[in-house]
Amino acid sequence: MPNYAWTSWKPPAVPGGFTVVGDTVSHPLTGRLWQRGTAGSDLNHAAAVAYCDGMTLAGHGDWRLPTAVELMSLLDLTVLGDGALIDAAAFPNTPAAGFWSGTAWGGTGWFVAISFSNGNGGPQEATSVRSVRCTR
Numbered sequence: 001m002p003n004y005a006w007t008s009w010k011p012p013a014v015p016g017g018f019t020v021v022g023d024t025v026s027h028p029l030t031g032r033l034w035q036r037g038t039a040g041s042d043l044n045h046a047a048a049v050a051y052c053d054g055m056t057l058a059g060h061g062d063w064r065l066p067t068a069v070e071l072m073s074l075l076d077l078t079v080l081g082d083g084a085l086i087d088a089a090a091f092p093n094t095p096a097a098g099f100w101s102g103t104a105w106g107g108t109g110w111f112v113a114i115s116f117s118n119g120n121g122g123p124q125e126a127t128s129v130r131s132v133r134c135t136r
Helices: 045-053 068-072
Strands: 019-021 024-026 033-035 098-104 110-115 121-125
Touching (some): 045 098, 068 110, 068 121
Antiparallel strands (some): 019 024, 110 121
């Protein structure tokens, strides 16, 4: 996925926007269903996995931690410099913080986190704490 965070060019907004239904949001391009809220910003990776795996939302019990690419699909770089890089109408109160993905990095104990403050992603130790948004 391209990273436009360091250029003046901004990609167009997602055509058609997101569909909000209660506590969930449907992504128009991927068809993924997302948790509208977050689990806060103080979960290590194991707790993040357990949180998503144990969640029942909108009648569904098959929630999980997203892959890094799935999580990056939520980035909205058209709002660069205005807080969290995400559609604030669809995902209100999203912190401009790092979010856990389920994508492992190298050996054991490291996973990819995606920053919603600058759009970057990179390895984080599993014992670090980050925010969480689940998908199905």
